[in-house]
Amino acid sequence: MSDAVEVKTLVIDGRELSARRGQTILEVAQENNIYIPTLCHLEGLSDVGACRMCLVEIKGSNKLLPACLATVFESMEVSTNTERLQKHRRTILELLFAERNHICSVCVANGHCELQALGQEQGLTHVRLPYRNPELTVDASNERFTIDHSRCILCTRCVRACAEIEGVHVWDVMGRGINSIIISDLHEDWGTSSCTRCGKCVQVCPTGALFDKSKIGSDHPKYPDFLPYLNLMREAQ
Amino acid sequence: MSKLKLATVWLDGCSGCHMSFLDMDERLIELAELVDVVYSPIVDTKEFPDKVDIALVEGAVASVDDEKKIRKIRAHSKLLIAMGDCAITGNVPSMRNPMGPEAILDRAYIENASAQPQIPCVVVPKLLQVVRPIHEFVKVDVFLPGCPPSADTFHIALTALLTGAPLDIPALTRFGA
Numbered sequence: 001m002s003d004a005v006e007v008k009t010l011v012i013d014g015r016e017l018s019a020r021r022g023q024t025i026l027e028v029a030q031e032n033n034i035y036i037p038t039l040c041h042l043e044g045l046s047d048v049g050a051c052r053m054c055l056v057e058i059k060g061s062n063k064l065l066p067a068c069l070a071t072v073f074e075s076m077e078v079s080t081n082t083e084r085l086q087k088h089r090r091t092i093l094e095l096l097f098a099e100r101n102h103i104c105s106v107c108v109a110n111g112h113c114e115l116q117a118l119g120q121e122q123g124l125t126h127v128r129l130p131y132r133n134p135e136l137t138v139d140a141s142n143e144r145f146t147i148d149h150s151r152c153i154l155c156t157r158c159v160r161a162c163a164e165i166e167g168v169h170v171w172d173v174m175g176r177g178i179n180s181i182i183i184s185d186l187h188e189d190w191g192t193s194s195c196t197r198c199g200k201c202v203q204v205c206p207t208g209a210l211f212d213k214s215k216i217g218s219d220h221p222k223y224p225d226f227l228p229y230l231n232l233m234r235e236a237q
Numbered sequence: 238m239s240k241l242k243l244a245t246v247w248l249d250g251c252s253g254c255h256m257s258f259l260d261m262d263e264r265l266i267e268l269a270e271l272v273d274v275v276y277s278p279i280v281d282t283k284e285f286p287d288k289v290d291i292a293l294v295e296g297a298v299a300s301v302d303d304e305k306k307i308r309k310i311r312a313h314s315k316l317l318i319a320m321g322d323c324a325i326t327g328n329v330p331s332m333r334n335p336m337g338p339e340a341i342l343d344r345a346y347i348e349n350a351s352a353q354p355q356i357p358c359v360v361v362p363k364l365l366q367v368v369r370p371i372h373e374f375v376k377v378d379v380f381l382p383g384c385p386p387s388a389d390t391f392h393i394a395l396t397a398l399l400t401g402a403p404l405d406i407p408a409l410t411r412f413g414a
Contacts (some may be wrong), residue, residue, distance in 0.1 A: 011332065097326075097412075101331075101332070101334075103324055103326075103329060103331070103332060104326075104384070104411075104412040104413025105328055105412075105413045106320065106332075107413065108328060110413045111413070116411060116412060116413060117411075118412060119412060120407050120411035120412075121407075123407045124381055124407070124412075125325070125380035125381075125406050126319070126325045126370070126372060126380040126382070127326065127370075128372075130369075130373060131326070131327060131331065131334070131369075132369065133331065133334035133335050133372075134335060135335035135336070136335070159394060189286065190381035203365075204349060206325070210356070
């Protein structure tokens with residue numbers, strides 16, 4: 001095989017596009033201004049396909065694939081916004097809202113939350129599933145930040161930011177399925193963990209699960225844009 | 238044309254949705270030309286009327302009394318609108334759900350009581366074990382989220398519903414708005 005970049009041609013939502021081999025559907029869509037909703041994906045972090053918001057339909061396959069992980073192939077035909085996908089996306093959001101205690105009105109991230117914004121964007125006006133109302137803890141032992149598990153959607157952005165960018169891997173996921181929970185070190189208090197207090201996890205958290213203690217009320221925008229910039233600077237070195 | 242009969246109801250909420258409704262200010266006069274307010278915390282009718290065209294319900298279902306009321310409202314209303322986050326999600330009243338009502342009553346009436354600690358058991362309705370949104374009890378026709386929905390949201394949504402104009406609620410409001 002030659003060193004030349006191998007080009008694939010594919011169709012997304014009726015548009016004929018070209019892509020490089022190994023590119024994901026999401027990358028190609030974003031390069032061509034085709035919107036696919038995402039939640040656990042964040043530019044600058046590896047992708048895990050945890051949230052399933054970016055599911056797309058591929059012609060000839062019954063399986064829905066996460067656009068953040070599925071790579072392009074020649075003559076692929078992708079649909080990003082069919083009725084079936086819209087229905088699944090709304091249901092996923094309803095499951096997320098019902099799973100833990102997301103009380104938007106009294107959340108530190110109200111107005112700056114990606115879950116809340118996606119709910120509105122996908123036309124959610126109520127949750128058809130019964131709320132689970134789990135009893136979950138808040139760990140405020142870190143001098144600068146707090147983790148409120150009631151708001152956590154297990155996107156694992158914090159886990160990836162800490163492991164991949166900060167290189168400390170304080171965060172990880174304990175338990176399975178509905179009992180999964182984000183823990184610091186070996187399930188110790190965040191305040192006495194090996195955390196470097198860099199705050200990257202707080203900035204990448206899409207909801208009010210991780211927040212800065214110095215912020216009050218809902219005045220808490222997050223700025224995750226530093227990630228691709230940081231990666232670029234490191235690659236340049 | 239006779240005016241439509243409008244009812245507004247206050248279940249387990251803070252009355253903020255009603256305040257926001259009143260914040261329509263002078264637009265309430267326009268609204269009053271289209272509807273008669275037949276039942277509301279702000280009018281002096283004690284019993285929910287037999288035939289209501291539009292019922293706006295604020296608040297979650299938190300007590301046996303709320304449950305009785307919401308079933309009656311549904312039975313006597315053509316269009317039932319869940320008004321605000323408490324009615325739609327349980328919102329702040331539902332924050333007691335992980336602990337249960339006994340823990341909350343204990344905290345309020347025993348632990349923090351300075352005199353005669355006792356849990357009220359007469360006149361006040363019994364609390365349900367879990368606070369739930371109204372659509373878990375009855376069919377809801379329109380969901381108007383927000384904490385509270387803004388006066389503009391009320392105005393646009395009610396005008397659309399009264400005139401039959403198209404209504405795109407997610408473009409107007411969201412949970413926590």
